[in-house]
Amino acid sequence: MAILLFFIVLWYGGLFFQTFFLHRYAAHQTFTMSRRAEKVSFVLTWIFQGSSYLSAYGYGIMHRMHHAYADTENDPHSPKYDKNLMKMMLRTKDNYQDINNKDVYVEEKFLINVPQWKSFDHFASSMLSRILWGALYFLFFLFFVTAWWQWLLLPLAFLMAPIHGAIINWFAHIYGYVNFKVNDTSKNLLPIDFLMMGESYHNNHHRNSGKPNFGGVRWHEIDPTYVVMKMLHSFKLIQLKRV
Incomplete structure (x- = not known):
């Protein structure tokens, strides 16, 4: 039970x-927050993503490029140009690292107001940080595993963030339904998104990327993350932008 709770x-x-x-x-940038809240979000992202921590700078730029070049040769990740899921994940990793390490030229339009905390990102993205988190995960499993099959969850824990991205970037461009005709293959992967917290309403999101609510087009499309964002907005911890 402890392993399952940990994984959840x-x-x-x-x-x-x-x-x-x-x-x-x-x-x-569907909402704004204070500098203090932004730094707290950096730290909490590191805590919960752990060994697979993704930088807001690298992720933010790469995702903007995905929307700008969706399903073209310039898309950082598209099933259209990769033979299988693993190849897409590896290409995504390379593109993310090149952007995050500033090893490639990025157009100015993709850099506008992207949050960056250089000193923290340098540590959180370091191999030392990833190894320490991996060691903590292993020790937790070592103490609390009660059945052999639970060890199968450990590799997933190591790579949690890339797995989350791959589910949407691959499957939500191949399977699902559409509410809108758009110039790419984005689809709504799940009719009720209890697994991806609103991320699977990918077609809705590609239709209007500036909208904080990814669901809401059909009665059953409830976006759990947006519900939390509305609560944070009501407590004045964030300020949702009007769309």
Whole structure:
């Protein structure tokens, strides 16, 4: 039971900060927050993503490029140009690292107001940080595993953030339904998104990327992350932008 609870916390905790902070804030700026709240979000993203921590700078720029070049040769990740899921994940990793390390030229339009905390990112993205988190995960499993099959969850814990991204970037461009005709293959992967916290309403999001609510087009499309964002807005911890 402890291993399953641990995995669930990692899954939803990491996923929430990926969609709330990296996606809706860093990439699309659907809301604003104070500098203090932004730094708290950096730290919480590191805590919940752990060994697979993604920088708001690298993620934000790469995701903006995905929207600008969706399903073209310049798309950082598209099933259209990769033979299988693993190849797409590896190409995404290379593109992310090149952007985050500033090894490639990025057009100015993709850099506008992207949040960056250089000193923290340098540590959080370091191999030392990833190894320390990996060691903590291993020790937790070592103490609390009660059945052999639970060890199968450990590699998933190591790579949680890339797995979250791959589910949407691959499957939500191949399977699902559409509400809008757009110039790419984005689809709504799940009719009720209890697994991806609103991220699977990918077609809705590609239709209007500046909208904080990814669901809401059909009665069953409830976006759990947006519900939390509305609560944070009511407590004045963030300020949702009008669309």
